[in-house]
Amino acid sequence: MNRYPLWKxxxxxxxxxxxxxxxxxNFYGESPxxxxxxxxxxxxxxxxxxxxxxxxxxxxxxxxxxxxxxxNGPVGAVRLRFDSTDTQLKAKDLIEKTxxxxxxxxxxxxxxxxxxxxxxxxxxxxxxxxxxxLDLRGGVHFLLQVDMQxxxxxxxxxxxxxxxxxxxxxxxxxxDVERNQLSVRATFATAEDRDAAADALxxxxxxxxxxxxxxxxxxxxxxxxxxxxxTQVQNNALKQNIxxxxxxxxxxxxxxxxxxxxxxDRIVVQLPGVQDVAKAKEILGRTATxxxxxxxxxxxxxxxxxxxxxxxxxxxxNDRDGRPILLxxxxxxxxxxxxxxxxxxxxxxxxxTVNLTLDSKGARIFRDVxxxxxxxxxxxxxxxxxxGEVVTAPVIRSEIPGGQVxxxxxxxxxxxxxTSLLLRAGxxxxxxxxxxxxxxxxxxxxxxxxxxxxxxxYGFAAIAVFIIMYYHLFGVFSTLGLSFNVLLLLAxxxxxxxxxxxxxxxxxxxxxxxxxxxxxLINERIREELRAGLPPQQAIHLGFDRAWATILDSxxxxxxxxxxxxxxxxxxxxxxxxxxxxxxxxxxxxSVVGVRALANLWYGRQRKLKSISIGQVWKPKQD
Numbered sequence: 001m002n003r004y005p006l007w008k009x010x011x012x013x014x015x016x017x018x019x020x021x022x023x024x025x026n027f028y029g030e031s032p033x034x035x036x037x038x039x040x041x042x043x044x045x046x047x048x049x050x051x052x053x054x055x056x057x058x059x060x061x062x063x064x065x066x067x068x069x070x071x072n073g074p075v076g077a078v079r080l081r082f083d084s085t086d087t088q089l090k091a092k093d094l095i096e097k098t099x100x101x102x103x104x105x106x107x108x109x110x111x112x113x114x115x116x117x118x119x120x121x122x123x124x125x126x127x128x129x130x131x132x133x134l135d136l137r138g139g140v141h142f143l144l145q146v147d148m149q150x151x152x153x154x155x156x157x158x159x160x161x162x163x164x165x166x167x168x169x170x171x172x173x174x175x176d177v178e179r180n181q182l183s184v185r186a187t188f189a190t191a192e193d194r195d196a197a198a199d200a201l202x203x204x205x206x207x208x209x210x211x212x213x214x215x216x217x218x219x220x221x222x223x224x225x226x227x228x229x230x231t232q233v234q235n236n237a238l239k240q241n242i243x244x245x246x247x248x249x250x251x252x253x254x255x256x257x258x259x260x261x262x263x264x265d266r267i268v269v270q271l272p273g274v275q276d277v278a279k280a281k282e283i284l285g286r287t288a289t290x291x292x293x294x295x296x297x298x299x300x301x302x303x304x305x306x307x308x309x310x311x312x313x314x315x316x317x318n319d320r321d322g323r324p325i326l327l328x329x330x331x332x333x334x335x336x337x338x339x340x341x342x343x344x345x346x347x348x349x350x351x352x353t354v355n356l357t358l359d360s361k362g363a364r365i366f367r368d369v370x371x372x373x374x375x376x377x378x379x380x381x382x383x384x385x386x387x388g389e390v391v392t393a394p395v396i397r398s399e400i401p402g403g404q405v406x407x408x409x410x411x412x413x414x415x416x417x418x419t420s421l422l423l424r425a426g427x428x429x430x431x432x433x434x435x436x437x438x439x440x441x442x443x444x445x446x447x448x449x450x451x452x453x454x455x456x457x458y459g460f461a462a463i464a465v466f467i468i469m470y471y472h473l474f475g476v477f478s479t480l481g482l483s484f485n486v487l488l489l490l491a492x493x494x495x496x497x498x499x500x501x502x503x504x505x506x507x508x509x510x511x512x513x514x515x516x517x518x519x520x521l522i523n524e525r526i527r528e529e530l531r532a533g534l535p536p537q538q539a540i541h542l543g544f545d546r547a548w549a550t551i552l553d554s555x556x557x558x559x560x561x562x563x564x565x566x567x568x569x570x571x572x573x574x575x576x577x578x579x580x581x582x583x584x585x586x587x588x589x590x591s592v593v594g595v596r597a598l599a600n601l602w603y604g605r606q607r608k609l610k611s612i613s614i615g616q617v618w619k620p621k622q623d
Contacts, residue, residue: 337362
């Protein structure tokens, strides 16, 4: 009656072993480390970088306690672990000086970091500690203000070029089209030209509102974005900035950074565990833009390049191999017009290619430029921190309509993938500046962890003492089940690589109370069956079975509330909800399956069982 089949015992044993393995890394703490990432999108960090860093340290007699290479999304990073912060600082300075011979133009970002100190055999099993939030680990909190005026200015600059193209396509006369503060102003010689242009621009650019006027003898047409278009520009700027910040923060190796919108024009960035605040500010403030120019390969330009001079109207850049190249100053397209960039292969030659997708306006401009410049080269230039580098300069083979652009040439599959990444990385759609900065020291985070641990431990001890005194041996079973529940909860959080915060610790304490509630229901149900005169074996069996429906109902209602908090909550509320929901599921398993396995092992094989240790069973008085 009270015997589990072997597979159930093995299931509980497997859960116990897995719980131990995945909970164990959380008790090893962290070690000081140095992280190496690319300071430029064109700088590759791979396993060879790790080998080079190890050789630099070995030559200087600095010993690391471990090293690893990881891919943070599309970006690689090398981490080197050390036994003390003094060694960490020495290694950081040495690696930075060696890898970046020119400090003003660094190729690599070398930052201080923290790494889990768990042994390699646990890491090989995929057992990693939970991430800790800013309040537990310490770190830095930034509040960034997005310059929406700058986003709108960039949009109007782009619109001025679109308006010129639209008027040329319609074969309409105009004197000038330029941005006038937050508007686009077109100047015409006659009112008829202005009115005809207004009709053409309304068809080509439905998002703008046009007003007519005069300035002296000239007829002018001013265009401004509609309210809905302004909102869309601002929302797109926020989204693109958040995406770009995610890519940049990968260079710091921050586990589970918090990057979210606050209000209509602000972004909150929380970086747990960051030690090098100056480096974090440098990376967040980095600027990057993408431009497309035509290449000047004329004999005059080649002669000027050979003599080291730059003719008027041209500008000199270097390509990825360091070779100089002269480009025309006129910007054809910017990264704003690029929707996607993916590596691929040419269907005919099977050579690696980079496939670009442009928006509708970019596609129209690109079609016209390629139609008029067949056989010439077009350069894609990436600007970082004010310095431009030619990513690629392919030859235009034919007119390219539709906005689907294929770049091919002498490149490998890896180079095609790298180029696609460079183009996808994008840039900040609007400038940002830090308006609030808060640093939480690791000592404060350690104090929060200790206080949270102590409160949970004391709560557990109080529950254990009471439940053992009241239910005797079944109280011991309940306490072991409660320990099993905490073990499973920590293991699941570690497996999911969830971020634990102070509200999460509060949810763990709440889970203890809810988990013991299920055991109280089971124990009281067994007592009721004993009061009814049933034999102990049958009372145990019926007690677990009949308590299950009540346990399921109570936990299900709590789970519904937890899911609602998880769905609609943000920040600390969401962190609480994650631990709360997982704790409910693990408590149901440990209370019903785990505790019953203990009861079955202890009492299940006793055929002539006359009594069980479950405390005082008060029988009703007989009249």
